[in-house]
Amino acid sequence: MNRNDKQSKRTHLPLIIRTVLLLAGILLWEYFATNGRYNPIFTSHPSGIIKDSIVFVTSGQLYKHASITVLEVFGALFLGSLAGIALATFFGYFSFAGEIFTPIISGISCIPQLALAPIYVLWFGLGLQSKIFLAGLMVFFNVFSATYGAIKSMDKGILESANLLGASEFVTLRTVVLPSCMPWILSGLRGGVSAALIGAIIGEYIGSRGGLGWMITYSTSYFNISRVMSCILVLLVLGLALNKALDLLERRVLVWRTVTTLGTERLKK
Amino acid sequence: MSFLEVLNVCKSFDDQAVLKNISLSIEKNEFTTLLGPSGCGKTTLLRSIAGLSSLDSGRVLLDGEDITYKNPRDRNIGMIFQSYCLFPTMTVFDNVAYGLRLQKIPPEQTREEVQGVLESMNLLDKAKSFPAHLSGGERQRVALARSLVMKPKILLLDEPFNAIDAKMRKSLQLTVKDIHKEYGMTSILVTHDQEEAMRMSDTIHLFNDGVIEQSGTPTDLYLDPKSKYVASFMGNYNVIDANSFSRVTHGRYQEGKTVVLRPEAIELEKLPFEEGSPGHTFVGAITSAVPQGSIVRFGVDTEGVVLNVDVLVDKATAFRVGEQVHLRILTDKILSFCFGTRFSILKRRVHD
Numbered sequence: 001m002n003r004n005d006k007q008s009k010r011t012h013l014p015l016i017i018r019t020v021l022l023l024a025g026i027l028l029w030e031y032f033a034t035n036g037r038y039n040p041i042f043t044s045h046p047s048g049i050i051k052d053s054i055v056f057v058t059s060g061q062l063y064k065h066a067s068i069t070v071l072e073v074f075g076a077l078f079l080g081s082l083a084g085i086a087l088a089t090f091f092g093y094f095s096f097a098g099e100i101f102t103p104i105i106s107g108i109s110c111i112p113q114l115a116l117a118p119i120y121v122l123w124f125g126l127g128l129q130s131k132i133f134l135a136g137l138m139v140f141f142n143v144f145s146a147t148y149g150a151i152k153s154m155d156k157g158i159l160e161s162a163n164l165l166g167a168s169e170f171v172t173l174r175t176v177v178l179p180s181c182m183p184w185i186l187s188g189l190r191g192g193v194s195a196a197l198i199g200a201i202i203g204e205y206i207g208s209r210g211g212l213g214w215m216i217t218y219s220t221s222y223f224n225i226s227r228v229m230s231c232i233l234v235l236l237v238l239g240l241a242l243n244k245a246l247d248l249l250e251r252r253v254l255v256w257r258t259v260t261t262l263g264t265e266r267l268k269k
Numbered sequence: 270m271s272f273l274e275v276l277n278v279c280k281s282f283d284d285q286a287v288l289k290n291i292s293l294s295i296e297k298n299e300f301t302t303l304l305g306p307s308g309c310g311k312t313t314l315l316r317s318i319a320g321l322s323s324l325d326s327g328r329v330l331l332d333g334e335d336i337t338y339k340n341p342r343d344r345n346i347g348m349i350f351q352s353y354c355l356f357p358t359m360t361v362f363d364n365v366a367y368g369l370r371l372q373k374i375p376p377e378q379t380r381e382e383v384q385g386v387l388e389s390m391n392l393l394d395k396a397k398s399f400p401a402h403l404s405g406g407e408r409q410r411v412a413l414a415r416s417l418v419m420k421p422k423i424l425l426l427d428e429p430f431n432a433i434d435a436k437m438r439k440s441l442q443l444t445v446k447d448i449h450k451e452y453g454m455t456s457i458l459v460t461h462d463q464e465e466a467m468r469m470s471d472t473i474h475l476f477n478d479g480v481i482e483q484s485g486t487p488t489d490l491y492l493d494p495k496s497k498y499v500a501s502f503m504g505n506y507n508v509i510d511a512n513s514f515s516r517v518t519h520g521r522y523q524e525g526k527t528v529v530l531r532p533e534a535i536e537l538e539k540l541p542f543e544e545g546s547p548g549h550t551f552v553g554a555i556t557s558a559v560p561q562g563s564i565v566r567f568g569v570d571t572e573g574v575v576l577n578v579d580v581l582v583d584k585a586t587a588f589r590v591g592e593q594v595h596l597r598i599l600t601d602k603i604l605s606f607c608f609g610t611r612f613s614i615l616k617r618r619v620h621d
Contacts, residue, residue, distance in 0.1 A: 157354035165368035
């Protein structure tokens with residue numbers, strides 16, 4: 001066996017072990033739940049979830065509710081990150097205003113937004129707006145603090161270089177500042193993705209007329225745990241897809257970065 | 270009128286005066302160095318010329334035009350920073366092309382000019398690399414290329430070699446010197462490294478606490494320092510109070526004065542000097558020997574005063590630490606100062 005074969009085996013090994021462990025867990029779950037080892041009303045079981053998922057899809061319910069949640073999540077991500085980047089940039093340039101307002105913003109961000117969710121429902125009603133506002137605010141705090149920190153820690157000399165080469169402040173912002181802040185903005189966005197999902201679901205728990213969060217509370221009240229699990233499966237797929245999209249974006253946008261691994265190379269005999 | 274004129278410039282930070290009424294002029298194609306320890310105001314002056322730091326009073330004239338209040342981007346001045354300050358998200362090519370693209374130069378011409386300057390910087394094969402993947406020396410060459418491609422009226426270099434290893438530093442210094450000649454550039458270098466200043470400059474302005482202590486050619490400053498400060502900054506001068514020096518040399522030096530002399534101005538021999546030979550002759554014991562490339566610096570103790578003596582390395586092998594040696598100082602090599610400022614030069618008449 002040559003060295004390359006050995007190496008490819010080594011890289012595949014974690015994947016194989018992971019898959020086997022997951023499959024074993026699912027099989028054990030199915031076995032214990034269906035053989036009366038415990039009451040499956042608490043957790044449902046894999047085959048039940050699959051059966052329910054098929055009904056969920058074919059009845060058009062999945063599309064109806066998932067589209068509401070997805071709309072809320074995307075709306076929140078878009079508006080929250082836009083506001084976060086814009087305000088961070090504004091305070092980055094007008095540091096006097098930044099000095100006044102950023103402590104207030106970080107103060108407000110310390111309030112658990114979910115605690116305010118009922119008020120937002122009161123303000124904006126049971127529709128999309130209250131959820132987008134709640135989730136969007138959570139995204140905003142993530143993206144704002146990441147972007148503001150990045151702008152503040154920018155090497156001043158780089159800005160001065162751009163200026164000496166003839167760039168106006170706006171051109172510098174567009175061509176130099178925002179691209180260099182991208183790693184931090186993206187990591188803020190990554191936090192924002194999970195914040196948006198949490199905000200949308202919890203918002204729906206508290207007051208709504210549809211969405212996956214609404215479906216979860218509704219199904220739980222009828223002890224339809226299979227449906228709850230189906231919804232969670234959809235949320236899992238949604239979360240994974242968003243993270244994957246961020247991975248791809250990161251790979252495209254951050255080609256200029258060097259990647260560091262913390263592990264040191266081990267000496268081999 | 271000179272190409273660059275700095276007139277009566279003052280600048281304070283929080284009531285701390287950093288530039289105290291500085292005036293200097295720089296001719297076209299001149300390589301000027303602002304030399305001094307950190308915090309002496311040299312970088313502030315450079316930044317003021319670039320327009321990156323505003324002045325409290327005074328004026329800056331470039332090529333006959335008053336640029337004191339001009340925006341940096343309209344000055345056509347190139348600046349190289351210690352930390353390179355390349356745009357991290359752009360390739361080497363895009364970094365260098367940045368300024369030309371802002372000027373809306375046609376892409377074809379931009380490409381030609383960028384490639385031309387990259388070629389002269391020996392960077393053509395790195396055109397597609399990002400700054401993070403380059404060595405320190407390469408990054409600084411990119412920074413140079415980025416400035417040069419704009420054909421600046423004047424090139425400012427703010428301690429550009431500090432972060433670069435010794436060997437690369439020498440070659441980069443040569444590159445800068447070559448560019449200066451090849452492009453007919455007018456350059457101002459800020460550094461705290463006296464040797465670097467000597468190697469690079471046509472003119473040196475030595476700064477001390479916000480004022481220019483002395484200006485002149487490197488040789489002027491080295492051989493004819495106007496104050497104790499200049500002497501101790503420019504060379505590794507021996508600085509001795511006149512009393513001790515009189516004791517060592519059996520000469521007569523006025524009390525309260527300070528005597529300075531260059532370490533290579535002291536002669537070292539194993540055998541006594543001839544009777545009646547000129548200058549002061551005396552005996553000492555070698556206490557230390559530090560090789561410094563082409564010379565060895567000996568510490569020689571005479572009656573409790575330790576003098577630094579430089580000897581060329583091939584001659585230095587004759588001497589061992591602990592040995593007794595004979596020293597000679599020619600009187601015209603001795604400079605003496607009173608209260609830090611030069612009082613009189615011995616070669617003109619101090620010693621009888």
